Amino acid sequence: MKFSLLGNIIDFLFPRYCAICDERLLGTEEMLCATCLQDLPITPTWEAPYENNMAKMFWGRIPIEKSVALFYYHSHSNPSYIIYKLKYHHRPDTGNYLGRLIASKGIESDFFKDIDAIIPIPITKSRRKTRGYNQSEEIARGIQERTHLPIITDAIRRVTFTESQTQKDRWQRLENVKHVFQLSDTYHDKDGKHPITDLAGKHLLIVDDVCTTGATLISCCEELQKAGKMKFSIATIGWAAE
Structure with a gap:
């Protein structure tokens, strides 16, 4: 009772709002109100992570194991607003929350049982400076909180901006992101507690915010393979399934 009363007082003094509908959060609601959380269009990729339409996008391109996305992504749909806030409204906390949802699923x-480490898709130094953080790293941290998998942030870097992918078809997108990633010489997780000095032979989970054609993810994995033979799984918040 005391805790409930204290929580009500805190909510009254410091109101919290849903990251999708902007309605006031109540009680134990976190980041999303109960309605918006229930209405998330969860993908069925979790039911067959090895063989689903998202995973098939990568077949024959990279040594893919499993592929999942939390929910279907459609531009300007209600669920898309939480991703907009993560990327464009300085809300890194939404990335951590969504990462924890992925981890729970x-x-x-x-x-996660056979995955060795997480690699978030990197962004350029200039983009990080403008945004203040890498949204994919925030998602990865949320996953790490519940899985305790190490996060590797310096194995690969993004060296160039690309033209907008919005109006490009699948093959144009693949061409657009060629050579934008560069393999680093050293590899270890961010906090240094779980050093991984050799990526060869590892099963890496590549994390990004949205998967559309998979072009960026494929380009990143192709560059990582220069470090040796390895296999990949992919997890994203949104999947823009056609």
Whole structure:
């Protein structure tokens, strides 16, 4: 009772709002109100992570194992607003929250049991300076909180901006992101507690915010393979399935 009363007082003094509908959050609601959380268009990729339409996008391109996305992404749809806030409204906390949702879904299905480490898709130094953080790293941290997998942030870097992918078809997108990533000479996780000095032979989870054609993810994995033979799984918040 005391805790509930204290929580009500804190909510009254410091109101919290849903990251999708902007309605006031109540009680134990976190980041999303109960309605918006329930209405998330969760993808069925979790039911068959090895063989689903998202995973098939990568077949024959990279040594893919599993591929999942939290929810279907459609521009200007209600669920898309939380991703907009993550990327354009300085809300890194939404990335951590969404990462924890991914982790919860994955833990239920043993998705993470054979994965060695997480690599978030990098952004350029100038983009990081403008945004203040890498949204994919924030998602990865949320996943790490519940899985305790190491995060590797310096194995690969993004060296150039690309033209907007919006009006490009699948093959134009693949061409557009060629050579934008560069493999680094050293590899270790961000906090230094779980050093991984050799990527060869590892099963890496590549994390990004949205998967559309998979072009960026493929380009990143192709560059990582210069470090040796390895396999990949992919997890994103949104999937823009056609």
